[in-house]
Amino acid sequence: MALAAAAVLLFATACSDGDDEPASTSPSPTSSASSPATTPADTVTITMENFAFSPANPQVRPGEKITVVNKDSAAHTVTATEGDAFDTGSIAGGKSGTFTAPSEPGEYAFVCTFHPNMTGTLIVG
Template identity: 50%
Template sequence: MPRSFPAGAARFIVATACALVLAASTACSNGGGGGGDRPTESATSPATDIGGTKITIKDFKFRPASLTVRPGAKVTVINSDTTAHTLTASKGSLFDTEDIAPGKSATITAPARSGDFPYTCTIHPFMKGTLTVN
């Protein structure tokens, strides 16, 4: 006698199978699941401001930790962590997001002059990064 599944279990199995097929087809259309020629973003690799730049906060780290932008560039800071954070210039009051709640974002403007501008999270001072403007 064939065994039947409860309706909820059958829907779960079908939904899971569909999600796996979709994930596999997306990986194939994007060049595979890894090891390809696509560059990957490192937590410390510099990036340039090309029509908008972002820094993501995740696992109590700024990603990327070092970012290069043009003078006056807008930088969006996204808090993908589980607690509030800030991104605040270490010296002077050049930029400060104030508290960013989990899942929220804020925007800073890079200084108008060239240089290296270290920053930190004022809530978690061990979190550090550098904004390079040139």
């Protein structure tokens, strides 16, 4: 009997690869999803509410896309006061639009052409 047990032990040891870790038969999880280039946190949004821009002085990168959300019932615009650097055109109440920041760094004053008391400065840097 002892001889049979020794033979089994010898056979089991001979088949071992010397690695004391148990073999894993389940595949390890892998992730093939990649991060998006731009996350929602990176998106600049100007909100028009209570006849005011928020933020009034947004900071953006040159050429960055900016979302404009009108939470008022009246139409508004985001229009550069000098030249034609940007202009959303009329954005109806409850709607949104987009525009692209100028490619040149600097400070660009803007206004709602319907409500001249609504002003702000786009800081491109």
